[in-house]
Amino acid sequence: MLCRSSRCCWLLATVLASFVVCKAQPCENITDLDLKHSIIGSTLQVRLLLYTRVNATCGHLLDSENPFSEPLLNVTRPTIFIIHGYRPTGSPPIWMNWVVEAILARKDVNAIVVDWNRGATNINYLKVVENTRRVAVNLTHFIQKLQDEGVSLSSIHMIGVSLGAHIAGFTGANFNSNIGRITALDPAGPSFTGKLPEDRLDKTDAQFVDVLHTDMDSLGFRKPLGHIDFYANGGADQPGCPKTIFSGSKYFKCDHQRSVFLFLYSLNNTCPITAYPCSSYSDFLDGKCLNCTQFGSAGCPVFGYDVIRWKDSLVKMDQAMTYFTTNKETPFCKTGYKVDILTWNSEARWGYISITLRKGDQETTAEIDHKSYKFEQYTENSLLAQFDRDVQPAEKITLKYRTGNVFGPRYKLRVLRIRLTPLPLEHKLRPLCRYDLLLLENKEVTFRPIPCEWSNF
Incomplete structure (x- = not known):
């Protein structure tokens, strides 16, 4: 047969x-x-x-x-x-x-x-x-x-x-x-x-x-x-x-x-x-x-x-x-997150953010750097992070803040809350959060995310 x-x-x-x-x-x-x-x-x-x-x-x-x-x-x-x-x-x-x-x-x-x-x-x-x-x-x-x-x-x-x-x-x-x-x-x-x-x-x-x-x-x-x-x-x-x-x-x-x-x-x-x-x-x-x-x-x-x-x-x-946006080769699709950052610096800070997601031996990084963002006290910035591949659910997240200044002083960015919501938003997947972070310029900070409180989204 x-x-x-x-x-x-x-x-x-x-x-x-x-x-x-x-x-x-x-x-x-x-x-x-x-x-x-x-x-x-x-x-x-x-x-x-x-x-x-x-x-x-x-x-x-x-x-x-x-x-x-x-x-x-x-x-x-x-x-x-x-x-x-x-x-x-x-x-x-x-x-x-x-x-x-x-x-x-x-x-x-x-x-x-x-x-x-x-x-x-x-x-x-x-x-x-x-x-x-x-x-x-x-x-x-x-x-x-x-x-x-x-x-x-x-x-x-x-x-x-x-x-x-x-x-x-x-x-x-x-x-x-x-x-x-x-x-x-x-x-x-x-x-x-x-x-x-x-x-x-x-x-x-x-x-x-x-x-x-x-x-x-x-x-x-x-x-x-x-x-x-x-x-x-x-x-x-x-x-x-x-x-x-x-x-x-x-x-x-x-x-x-x-x-x-x-x-x-x-x-x-x-x-x-x-x-x-x-x-x-x-x-x-x-x-x-x-x-x-x-x-x-x-x-x-x-x-x-x-x-x-x-x-x-x-x-x-x-x-x-x-x-x-796409990757440079197949699979062309990217994985996106809406990133909301609430800061509490007394003075405004400008800069860029990079985010790395890790799960086991997998990791992927998104550079949010198409322009310099202004971070103000008690003001929430909504950004778009796009990753080359899907690493979900993320077990660890690494953040890095930079200003692009070569000779100026090193600044700090104080974060009351960062929230990462998977896209598209219609999927209504529960976002990941972290609270009270201090980002030193050009220094990576790694943490384990936690589910956001329901009142925060």
Whole structure:
């Protein structure tokens, strides 16, 4: 007997079916070009490659005039289009197969890769921008064919990267906002910044538009475009990406490309990233935007694929700009705490705080240092501490206070109470506290936290 469980048999059946299907039809991949095509330019050609759970690693080329000549295209399944962006060197996106596989592992859908590499490969970026409209016309025609066979527009989800985000927007606009969802991953900024809504992606292009910004100071778009806009690490510089041009091509594409990897990670759903609506990244880092009462019991929205759960609330809102921070590599998610510090120095003190959590041999440190904070007598400061990993419940906590002064006197910070509340606040986990601490500048103080008194929160 080849398998002893229903799951094993299902996997075996899927593998066998995939083998049979792919044996009958050759596998297709995104067009692979090179730098010479970029120099001489490439003529636009749009190819649509279908992937399903039966052929998850074997793309089938669809006939745009007769899409249902492909038996694996099923009208009863939702359809997701994945659209790449500018390809200056002509190479296929390294992430495309990963995204397709992750989507199919998550949900039984028709995953259609929009291969417009012949048209996206051109050293003349402006020519590629012109081609985005033509790609949208092609997709509009194809979706109309799907409609003719009973496919509901609301069941269509378009995922566009960079220029692909605007292609999704143009396509959605052609259907009067009836496309179900557009996910825009760092929409291209050059040639689109300052344009009217009809000349770029806009939240009216679909029933629900969610946007991620990761490189708004270079290749991406700065202003909000969707029903919800996520600004990862403020929307510009991403942790782990090169800071100087001496790193080569990675310097130009790392921040921009991070949008894809963050979304890809959200499909795995192993460590959800909570996003917080706020008026600015600075206010978010100051811990001023950690309540999400406007979303009721649902709490703060989660970034990525699952944000659709907040659709109804977000569509009713005029605009939601949200922020979160990440690690430099997977797992990207961080563990956050709202930190409330009540001090009683007779004179005001300025400075920074670092917090280390320990549990057994595990430890993690958060530096709260994006600006110098003012600590005043009998005044409580609310700060945001974000840790690279989850160390809960903390058995020991270490605090360090510093001012950044090299030659000045060493100051003391007298703490009446420090309270660490796990985020998101909607979880209502009991905070940890400590009372009556004296912090000497640049000296660590370690203590065992205790549950806060109920009257303190």
